Amino acid sequence: MSSLNLLVSVASEFPVSHLDRVADRVTFQLAIAMASGEVVPFKIAASPGPAQHVIAREIEPKRLPAFCPERHINSDGSFCINWIQGDPRPVVDTESARAWWASLEDYLRLQVAASKLRRWPGPAWAHGHAAEYQRSAEAHARTLGEPLLSQVTHGSLTTRLDYRRGHNRIELRANGEVLNRINLPFRKLTNLQMPCPCPEGTKTKRPIGQCGQHAEVLAALIESLHRRKKAEDKYIADLRKKHIRCCGTLDRCPLK
Structure with a gap:
């Protein structure tokens, strides 16, 4: 059974x-129920994508901007529901x-809230190829415990190149506090005596060099995380080269 036929077969379980199905395109109205009790209808078109993915977009961009990377709407109007490259x-x-x-329901609920x-x-969702690095970062953070994973998924961790003392290093910060650094090109931690960011290390101040x-x-x-940042920066720079501007629906946007 095709991906569109599968969607149609279970559509009655959702609002x-x-x-309507015409050739390789399904159109429908999806009612998004918000926690406030408000119900917001969206008119959506779905069509088959590569490798049995299904691509969704507004039939006409009325409730959503035609393109907004910060709201995860692609340049062709399609929704970035999942990270196709990374997940x-x-x-x-x-x-x-x-x-x-x-x-799709969760995605549109976020869109209503964003408006x-x-x-x-x-x-925080990564853009383009940065999604691959975010998925990798989340996998590593999951090993170190839920608190650090939450910081990764919500974009609370930042990295920056540190050239002080004649050495190239990548610094990891959380809320302005340095968690550790890796040296380049060896990509090893520079300080094994700093506390491990896992729950046990945070509680007991156990040095990360003694934490498995x-x-x-x-x-x-x-x-x-550093590769994710570089990929994100390149993604935005490429949009600027194409003279793409902010849609104006969010207060903070790198395209402003």
Whole structure:
């Protein structure tokens, strides 16, 4: 069964109406229920993408901007529901079809909130190829515990190149505090006596060099976050070269 047929087969389980299928395109209205009780209808078109992915977009850009990287709407108007490069989720059976509908609901719920708050309300999502590095960073952070994973997913950790003392290093910071650094080109932690950021290390101030394999994991996390930042910066720079400007729907945007 095709990916579109799978979506249609489970559509009745979701707040979908006015569903119509014409060739390789399905149009429908999806009612998004907010916590406030407000119900916001979206008119959506879905079409098949590569490798059994399904691409969704507004039939006409009325409630959403035609393009906004900060709101994860691609230049062709399609929605970045999942990170196709870093976390592929093709529609191959009824279970994945239900997951697609649920992801679309969550995505549009975030969009409604973004319009009201004028900021992206959910976890930080990477753009373009940066998604691959964010997924890698989250995997490393998960090994170090839920608190650090939460900081990664919400964009609370920052990296910067540090050229002091004649050495090239990448510095990891959280809320202005240095957690550790890796040296270049060896990509090893520069200070194994600093506390491990895992829950036990945070509680007991255990040096990261004495906390199992966490020194190697944190070094890999720092590198992944740094690569994510470089990929994000390049993504925005490429948009600027194309003279693409901010859509004006959010207060903070790198394209302003």
